[in-house]
Amino acid sequence: xxxxxxxxxxxxxxxxxxxxxxxxxxxxxxxxxxxxxxxxxxxxxxxxxxxxxxxxxxxxxxxxxxxxxxxxxxxxxxxxxxxxxxxxxxxxxxxxxxxxxxxxxxxxxxxxxxxxxxxxxxxxxxxxxxxxxxxxxxxxxxxxxxxxxxxxxxxxxxxxxxxx
Numbered sequence: 001x002x003x004x005x006x007x008x009x010x011x012x013x014x015x016x017x018x019x020x021x022x023x024x025x026x027x028x029x030x031x032x033x034x035x036x037x038x039x040x041x042x043x044x045x046x047x048x049x050x051x052x053x054x055x056x057x058x059x060x061x062x063x064x065x066x067x068x069x070x071x072x073x074x075x076x077x078x079x080x081x082x083x084x085x086x087x088x089x090x091x092x093x094x095x096x097x098x099x100x101x102x103x104x105x106x107x108x109x110x111x112x113x114x115x116x117x118x119x120x121x122x123x124x125x126x127x128x129x130x131x132x133x134x135x136x137x138x139x140x141x142x143x144x145x146x147x148x149x150x151x152x153x154x155x156x157x158x159x160x161x162x163x164x
Contacts, residue, residue: 007033013109028057029081033107033109050106069094081107085100086101
């Protein structure tokens with residue numbers, strides 16, 4: 001199979017976001033992924049961000065301009081997309097993006113992680129607990145039958161009434 005004319009798709013898009021994103025969000029996200037990591041930056045690496053006009057996004061996705069604006073706003077709020085101005089400032093809101101001449105978009109999948117996400121301390125061995133007979137006996141035995149209350153019995157127990 002020839003992989004030269006393909007785009008890499010992060011697994012998390014299919015594994016996690018496919019079921020929670022709306023159609024317009026998914027179309028826009030896939031287009032941004034295609035337009036960024038789907039192309040090389042001329043230095044052998046992948047593009048981190050790319051200029052995408054609203055008209056370009058609308059024509060490639062088949063969405064209206066309003067749907068494109070709403071989808072971009074929702075993806076930015078979900079922290080899956082970052083919008084940059086020409087000078088590199090992050091545009092967090094729709095008001096900040098309104099009237100901007102060129103807006104560059106990037107996905108957050110390949111952004112550098114900040115140092116706050118990683119601890120600089122070395123990982124040390126943690127204390128372990130020896131499982132004794134007493135501690136093991138508190139774990140329920142799957143072979144023993146648990147006497148469960150029915151919904152009606154639990155309801156009566158909560159309101160302080162006897163179940164009939």
